[in-house]
Amino acid sequence: MSTSIDLLSFSPPPSSMLSRTQFSFTHKPTFLLSSKKESFFTLRASAADNGAGVSAPAVTVEEPKVREASEGPTESNGAVEAPEVKAVNKFEDPKWVNGTWDLKQFQKNGQTDWDAVIDAEARRRKWLENSPESSSNDDPVIFDTSIVPWWAWIKRFHLPEAELLNGRAAMIGFFMAYLVDSLTGVGLVDQMSNFFCKTLLFVAVVGVLLIRKNEDIETLKKLLEETTFYDKQWQATWQDETTSGAKKE
Amino acid sequence: MASMALKSFTGLRQSPQEQQHPHFIAQALPRQQKFRVSAAKTSPKLTNRNLRVAVIGGGPAGGAAAETLAKNGVETFLIERKLDNCKPCGGAIPLCMVGEFDLPLDIIDRKVTKMKMISPSNVAVDIGQTLKPHEYIGMVRREVLDAYLRERAEKNGASVINGLFMKMDLPRNFEQPYVLYYTEYDGTKGGVGEKRTLEVDAVIGADGANSRVAKSINAGDYDYAIAFQERVKIPDEKMVYYENLAEMYVGDDVSPDFYGWVFPKCDHVAVGTGTVTHKGDIKKFQLATRNRAKDKILGGKIIRVEAHPIPEHPRPRRLSGRVALVGDAAGYVTKCSGEGIYFAAKSGRMCAEAIIEGSENGTRMIDEGDLRKYLEKWDKTYWPTYKVLDVLQKVFYRSNPAREAFVEMCADEYVQKMTFDSYLYKKVVPGNPLEDLKLAVNTIGSLVRANALRREMDKLTI
Numbered sequence: 089m090s091t092s093i094d095l096l097s098f099s100p101p102p103s104s105m106l107s108r109t110q111f112s113f114t115h116k117p118t119f120l121l122s123s124k125k126e127s128f129f130t131l132r133a134s135a136a137d138n139g140a141g142v143s144a145p146a147v148t149v150e151e152p153k154v155r156e157a158s159e160g161p162t163e164s165n166g167a168v169e170a171p172e173v174k175a176v177n178k179f180e181d182p183k184w185v186n187g188t189w190d191l192k193q194f195q196k197n198g199q200t201d202w203d204a205v206i207d208a209e210a211r212r213r214k215w216l217e218n219s220p221e222s223s224s225n226d227d228p229v230i231f232d233t234s235i236v237p238w239w240a241w242i243k244r245f246h247l248p249e250a251e252l253l254n255g256r257a258a259m260i261g262f263f264m265a266y267l268v269d270s271l272t273g274v275g276l277v278d279q280m281s282n283f284f285c286k287t288l289l290f291v292a293v294v295g296v297l298l299i300r301k302n303e304d305i306e307t308l309k310k311l312l313e314e315t316t317f318y319d320k321q322w323q324a325t326w327q328d329e330t331t332s333g334a335k336k337e
Numbered sequence: 338m339a340s341m342a343l344k345s346f347t348g349l350r351q352s353p354q355e356q357q358h359p360h361f362i363a364q365a366l367p368r369q370q371k372f373r374v375s376a377a378k379t380s381p382k383l384t385n386r387n388l389r390v391a392v393i394g395g396g397p398a399g400g401a402a403a404e405t406l407a408k409n410g411v412e413t414f415l416i417e418r419k420l421d422n423c424k425p426c427g428g429a430i431p432l433c434m435v436g437e438f439d440l441p442l443d444i445i446d447r448k449v450t451k452m453k454m455i456s457p458s459n460v461a462v463d464i465g466q467t468l469k470p471h472e473y474i475g476m477v478r479r480e481v482l483d484a485y486l487r488e489r490a491e492k493n494g495a496s497v498i499n500g501l502f503m504k505m506d507l508p509r510n511f512e513q514p515y516v517l518y519y520t521e522y523d524g525t526k527g528g529v530g531e532k533r534t535l536e537v538d539a540v541i542g543a544d545g546a547n548s549r550v551a552k553s554i555n556a557g558d559y560d561y562a563i564a565f566q567e568r569v570k571i572p573d574e575k576m577v578y579y580e581n582l583a584e585m586y587v588g589d590d591v592s593p594d595f596y597g598w599v600f601p602k603c604d605h606v607a608v609g610t611g612t613v614t615h616k617g618d619i620k621k622f623q624l625a626t627r628n629r630a631k632d633k634i635l636g637g638k639i640i641r642v643e644a645h646p647i648p649e650h651p652r653p654r655r656l657s658g659r660v661a662l663v664g665d666a667a668g669y670v671t672k673c674s675g676e677g678i679y680f681a682a683k684s685g686r687m688c689a690e691a692i693i694e695g696s697e698n699g700t701r702m703i704d705e706g707d708l709r710k711y712l713e714k715w716d717k718t719y720w721p722t723y724k725v726l727d728v729l730q731k732v733f734y735r736s737n738p739a740r741e742a743f744v745e746m747c748a749d750e751y752v753q754k755m756t757f758d759s760y761l762y763k764k765v766v767p768g769n770p771l772e773d774l775k776l777a778v779n780t781i782g783s784l785v786r787a788n789a790l791r792r793e794m795d796k797l798t799i
Binding site: 206207209210211212213214216217220221222223224225226228229230231232233234236238241244245314315318319321322324325326327 | 652724
């Protein structure tokens, strides 16, 4: 296996590697470019290649500055850091100053445009997800999303969905009230004061809150199983006690 | 919450009997006679000898167990296959371990008092401001710690055998001993070793994640994570930054269900990561971890590469007959933080204490019931800790938004205080209810914000 060769080239005492019968690394061919050099650089270069390949066609508002990396002197086997063989795009934005968003640049009509801040942060996170960067001590990231006030989040994310759900609920509710009235003659006020109807209403509200898409049912079932799975694993040792003899408490 | 959990355990054990309650006398009695239910007080006193117990594995669990056994009059054999083994390990021990196990302070290479949590978008949060001056996380070298505990066991009367445990014959009835087959090494390098046997009354399996003792008693399998670590020697000026600081990197790039770390060791740092679900991609994750720490480990040389499985949960069976598992062999590694050294040593000690008690300092034979007492005590004492960490892992390691929320929460002082208090002293302490409520609200807020951002991110195409 090619992995073993690479690993051995790193660690002088080969006996330090544990037997690999327990687990196997399925080595992806992309990591070993075409070069046969069993050095750290092949891995490094291919990783950077993947990173650069993803970020290159970026179409964003700001122009990412491409940092040219010079070919450094070759280091001995096992050196951690390579002078980058390929250029790496770092996240840069005129409004991103000193590791946080400069709120003064987000002014609209004399007030901070929180929607734009949220957009900018989403873009930054997306960028970093695609090409993760080194976290450096020189320019630390200190942005905290709680700086955006609670009403901005509600206005942007909660309200549209709430409007949708309430609209649907109102339409269905009106239709159901009419249907029940025509079938049983019970008017709206009497329907609401009936205990059975109140229960149904409660179930409907809870259901709408928890289940918004069909997939949510499966998600909820899995979540429920998850909450007790660990407990079951711990209690497994007590299950077989009846076979080995009952013990009094 | 602890009392609820307690109830569930005791309920579990009594339920089969409760169902048979009306017929209890009729049905249970013949079974009792067959299976020897009585407690140790009625078991036969050993004549001419003390109880013989073999501890397989000489790590923290084995060393602690052997020391307690030997100190209290039990004839102890500690079988370890490699006396100078450098077990690949993060090497962090909580403060309470130093006190509880009387560890000399020179075993500790470094006292970590600051930690940095780094989110997927590189938001970095410093934690540790709430630590008092005498509180720290100790970083040790496993070979030093293990050797110290083993030597202490030997000083107390245990026989340390350098050998590899092969298999064991289970006794056919109560009087018969366990017969262990092992290969003894005489210390010469490359020696093939001699096959030997050893008869003992009880066995403690402390032989780690790939336990052979566990296999011998059909303890069952567990899910495990692969932890992969590279020891990197970085230039001195960069080492200053890691003087007493450890870093944790979270993110999908670093690990889908665990975290990447940079831990300072004696004169170098250990950079590593782990995963349960995507073991095949571990090299990719390791590269990503190195990339995230790139600026801080620039110019370093990799001096060692190591990997090891880490159990994710206890084995289905942790004891059978007079054989009990402790430490990694039993699967006592916490979720979320992956901590195992303290729990290994503590479980070894607890198991040994149960044996001492059941055998009245080695004078009587023990039975499975005495070893069950150790399991009971263990589950009762540490179940809340394990459960809380499991919940934390399930909530905060799910996805990148959850990790962002996690790092945001860690910036809160109350969170830091609670986290460190429970980590350093291994007690889940209920805090101030008002603060807990605030914490809950803030957590939900963070999670909601991060997930909302995630939805925005999904709309973007960069």
